[in-house]
Amino acid sequence: MSDISGDKSLYEIAGPDFFVHLVDAFYDGIETDQVLLPLYPEGSVTTGARQRLALFLIQYWGGPDTYMQERGHPRLRMRHAPFVIGASERDHWLMHMAAAIEQTITEIDETYREHVTTELAHYMVNTAEAMRNV
Numbered sequence: 001m002s003d004i005s006g007d008k009s010l011y012e013i014a015g016p017d018f019f020v021h022l023v024d025a026f027y028d029g030i031e032t033d034q035v036l037l038p039l040y041p042e043g044s045v046t047t048g049a050r051q052r053l054a055l056f057l058i059q060y061w062g063g064p065d066t067y068m069q070e071r072g073h074p075r076l077r078m079r080h081a082p083f084v085i086g087a088s089e090r091d092h093w094l095m096h097m098a099a100a101i102e103q104t105i106t107e108i109d110e111t112y113r114e115h116v117t118t119e120l121a122h123y124m125v126n127t128a129e130a131m132r133n134v
């Protein structure tokens with residue numbers, strides 16, 4: 001399959017607002033989730049968690065490294081170690097992320113929508129599986 005993105009990073013294609021909106025839609029879902037919400041140390045006050053995930057994704061996809069400056073090296077597996085993450089938690093997390101992608105992908109230029117969806121979905125599925133610790 002040809003890659004229509006050229007050399008553009010996902011951040012260049014999508015811009016910072018897309019990632020902020022994606023994470024907001026995602027956390028709106030998390031806040032209704034009785035399996036996942038108890039895991040979050042700040043409970044239903046997700047302001048900080050929203051900010052951390054958005055900055056992480058912006059950095060990961062080629063944007064500014066504000067996450068690194070504020071939080072240091074991501075070391076995601078280590079940061080998730082305090083939370084019990086099994087297949088059920090992974091699936092709930094991915095369900096909210098898939099819904100958030102579907103909800104916000106319309107903000108992306110139509111030419112790039114399929115490319116962005118594929119990249120995001122692939123990365124999220126792999127990373128969520130990597131966060132499993134039980």
Ligand code: HEM
Pocket residue numbers: 036039040041042048049052053056071076079080083085089090093094124127128129131132
């Ligand atoms: C597999 C299911 C997952 C569960 C149950 C989970 C749960 C959590 C929890 C409870 C936190 C703490 C919230 C906070 O920041 O206050 C957290 C933080 C975080 N998660 Fe996840 N997570 C999962 C997967 C992922 C994935 C796939 C990614 C990356 C795409 C990710 C990225 C992050 C980031 C960047 C933070 C903030 C780290 C920090 O700077 O402290 N998580 N996660």
